[in-house]
Amino acid sequence: MSPAGCSHVNGYKVDNWKQNLRVIYQCFVWSGTAETRRRKAKSCVCHMCGAHLNRLHSCLYCVFFGCFTKKHIHEHAKNKRHNLAIDLLYGGIYCFVCQDYIYDKDMEQIAKEEQRKAWKLQGIALSLSAVSACVCFVFTGIGEKYTTWEPTKRELELLRHNPKRRKITTNCTIGLRGLINLGNTCFMNCIVQALTHTPLLRDFFLSDRHKCEMQSNSCLVCEMSQLFQEFYSGHRSPHIPFRLLHLVWTHARHLAGYEQQDAHEFLIAALDVLHRHCKGDTINDNGKKANNPNHCNCIIDQIFTGGLQSDVTCQVCHGVSTTIDPFWDISLDLPGSSTPFWPLSPGGDGSTVNGESHLSGSTTLTDCLRRFTRPEHLGSSAKIKCGGCHSYQESTKQLTMKKLPIVACFHLKRFEHSAKLRRKITTYVSFPLELDMTPFMASSKESRMNGQYQQSVDVLNNDNKYSLFAVVNHQGTLESGHYTSFIRQHKDQWFKCDDAIITKASIKDVLDSEGYLLFYHKQFLEYE
């Protein structure tokens, strides 16, 4: 008997009590199917006052429903000496002798099992909000709910004897750490800061989800895991990521060498190596390993992979050929002197979407996205063979987002390579804290083509809303410069990471910065 239980349940635990209890849970507490829900709604009324609500309880000994607030169940208990009742909303068991809810180990076990069964029946789509709660939903599969950790008796004892605790509050430095520059490695440090502050990735590694299958010590995912341990260790001195550098150079040869590099290239290479080394963690719904290379289910792909839809429309027969390619980042052109930036797509709303401050003439991230998704006339020199016309015709091509990744990384192409010059484009591009990707989705484009030009922003549809959480900036020229980053550790708390120096930054600092790589995280997560 657990300390939170009571001796009065012993009177109940006779004969076929387990089965009886299960039936009560299945029918009246956890409704798995629509049918049981209907039955519950119809039959669960207070036998004395007919109320549906008021904390309805069911007697465990007989078929009696009574409300708690009006003490009808108490009366029944007194009259019939049935000392146990169950709360129909949350399944808690009340003992009238103790006059309190009690927690009996065996009964709780049954309750948990029935609850799981009901959830499994309830099925697939469960929306959830708040990024931090998403951890186990994404990883444990469909129908399994996240349960809080509970200490065992022994653990409780240990914890009581050791009262010193570290708690990550909003004003806590744990999770932040500087990184030593190993010699032109600021590009690596910035990407590491961005990755360690990606909430999903952080949760994955801190809950120890990586099962390594590599024989040697050269798994980059293991090193990443180690990195998170270092960041959350509470150490104040900056970390020296020399092992990480060595591993990256070993696995991505083209990046090796002591010289200044591009942060975006490093990001792609790092994601690629992590993806390759994640083989031990890919699990199908059936629990089997996913051997299909085109449909990898590793954590990197789950977080960073999106689908880009490319529609090629033949100008003659208007037949559309569609392909969907995966992407891990979105590279956006900027207004430079050589390439024409405007005109934008027809029918695009000119108003300020996403609440960006549209200073006269300054480019916004939304402008760049609009340009990215505009229909492009391919010209007479690039005729495509049309399946409908069976001949080479001129066509237009348009890109839209088919599937959005959980973390969207925008790469502003701040370089220009024309015949005459190679230079860095330092145009200020304003980007928002919150971004709505709905206008750039393939589904939006379809509705636009069907004539619904006026697209009202659906406030209740949260699928495509993103929040900024990391910005990587570059100062300098095309040949040489220095990378710094801004990362968001807690809601609305930003920090500037300049190699080994971490300082607090204001949101204004972040939004006024030039911006080279922008990391956005989906605000609301759903099951597939």
Add this chain to the structure above:
Amino acid sequence: MKMENMLFSGPDPTKLEGLVHDIYSELVDDACLGLCFEVHRAVKQGYFFLDETDQESMKEFEIVDQPGVDIFGQVYNQWKNKECECPNCKRLIAASRFAPHLEKCLGMGRNSSRIANRRLATNNNVSKSESDQEDNDDLNDNDWSYGAEKKAKKRKSDKNQNSPRRSKSLKHKNGELGSNITSEPYKFSSQYNYNPGVNYETLGPDEVRSLLTTQCGVISEHTKKMCTRPPFPDAGATTVENDSFDIPDTQTLMHRLQWEDSPDISPADSASSKASTNHSDSRKPKKKKPTSGLSSGGVGSLTGGSSSSSSSSSQINVSLANKKKRPKLSAPLIPTIYNELN
């Protein structure tokens, strides 16, 4: 649904609102009840106190927001003496010089293969004068950690005090150096024999070709050593690096670059980079272009790495130091060897 029926049959807005309010407050009540149950259970099971933390710990990890210090309350730039152990050669290297050291250590830098080969060649030659010179070279080598430099300097002063020990300490040191270097991974310069005099007979045609395209290759009649001077006069430094990266064992290179070529979809095949029209080149593995020292070539990239101006000057130091080293090896022309090979 019932609600809609009521709407259509003579709507009574106040009644409707009342119902809506009722439902809403019931939902809120239920949610609060759930929270109460959670807390109640935590208290009863005895783990409610776990959420608390002690004041001391809170203060310890509080974020500091003052000018001149970082969030931990530490002054900037106090991390100059950090060291780390190289996973390759196991030496202790200053952290801020780790990247250039690792580059040389793994044999990837532009001069590393040349230096390595010289060291191998001189390692088994017993002449004292050369080992002296070797010591001096390595003392000037920038990527040794501060600790080691101090040790080396100290040994020098010991040398002067007691002359019979002189040769001993030097030999011992030379031995250390030698062992450090022969250990491993010059994987990419594996075509170089570990024989002191490079014997052209034992090398295969491919190896000889790669050898001769990167270095002068002439073997001195007197010392039997091979000249490692790069083939082209000036822009020499960069073209050497270009070739030495490409030539060794293209097989391993291809294998390592496989993420570019593999049919598996990977982040390298990011469709958006390919889809963009502003690029003049596609994203290929970056080859180092023959440009001046600081740039790292590569299309469509922003290079950045220096934390301060010191790193740029250190690169210049390296190239200057190399220029100093070159004239030391004598290399009289021996046309006969070339004729044979051709």
